[in-house]
Amino acid sequence: MIKILRYLKYPRGGESTYQEPVRAGAHSDYGSITLLFQKDVPGLENSILVNVGDQMQEWTNGIFKSTLHRVTFLPEHAHLDRYSMPFFVHPEDATLLSPIPSKVVPPPSESTQGVAKSGEINTAGEHLRRRLDATYKHEDEATE
Template sequence: MVTIPVIDLTAFTNSNATTRQAVVKEVYQACHEIGFMYLQNSGMSKDLIQQVFNYSKSFFNLPLEVKQKQAWSDEFNNTGYVGIERERLDPNKPGDLKEAFNVSKEGAVGIDACIVDFYDSCTQLANTVLQTFALALDLPEDFFRIRHDRHNHTLRSLHYPPLQTPPKPGQVRAGEHSDYGSITLLFQDDVGGLEVQTTAGEWIGAAAIPDTVIVNTGDLMQRWTNHVFCSTKHRVMIPNDDRVKQSRYSIAFFCHPNDDVEIACLECCQKEKSPIYPPILAGEYLLSRLQATYGNS
């Protein structure tokens, strides 16, 4: 049975070269075999995470007409409030039973101090993870970090409301999808429902583990590394017990390269097979995926 590994970052951030290399090896294995990992001792403040969850809950508790005043308008901006069923992550299924609020680095400044602090902390952690990726692939340590230095990331608060009526056939809380960027940091409550698809095609649960951050690799990292690191399909299912009456909350930090970075297969990843994908600019890829997700509705 495949399990999502738990990796302790302490040995990378505070240790000598040998211990750091052991962590790098674990990261490589996780990204290569399943594309998901739990990080312990990530350096993120528990209090800050709780503050952001509290802020998120208070926002989603607002009346719909108030939330709609900050509605998501277009894929070029990709910020603001996204209503229930507005997104269809799996194009073959009904709209997702969730609502979301997207924030950019500039947008965070006008919202709340805890959001700004959280965005900055996530950026710092993402840079550390990108550093481990570079070392895992025998690249210069700052190879990925400098290609993400414009902080073109999106902080997304998510609310999956309790179900009042039966879902439509095939409808879930978040449809099967892979993430679009390089990596995602995910913080979730303990209601559950997140599932990850293994390379064998089986779905396994990714329950909340206290004091960890889930990290998964996205499409652009998969393209960059010629599938050495995999971008894994995942989804959020509707619970089949009393938790269906509970709200589920999560916070995702989507880490994306600078728009003008060309995502072309790395030479170090061409030893076993020739490039799978043609080069593409990071910004163009993100735009195409957002357009597909929101369609014309």
């Protein structure tokens, strides 16, 4: 497992420069599970939030749903910085994203999201690369 702890700061002020009250648009986390720690300044609904990520959704064949969420600008943010510390848990790149055999998890079907268009099972690394490519422009693409 790969574990990543990030320290995020959402600076105070600037409400008038925001076209809409969203600081991080609607997204789901790429990995298996995320623990989000925050204190004092709201923005998410709880102090410690547990999000199921895309990869956990694949392993459970949709029994656990990847959580769609966003970070919003609230009136308190006009005079207070907001900090959060997400702890992301990702499997190793070669880990297959196919449903885990279980009496609880239904077997994969043609509609299983982990199956690539080629019919092959995705790996955690392939899934992460696709999500990053969709989220960020690479320098070589930006200069074309």
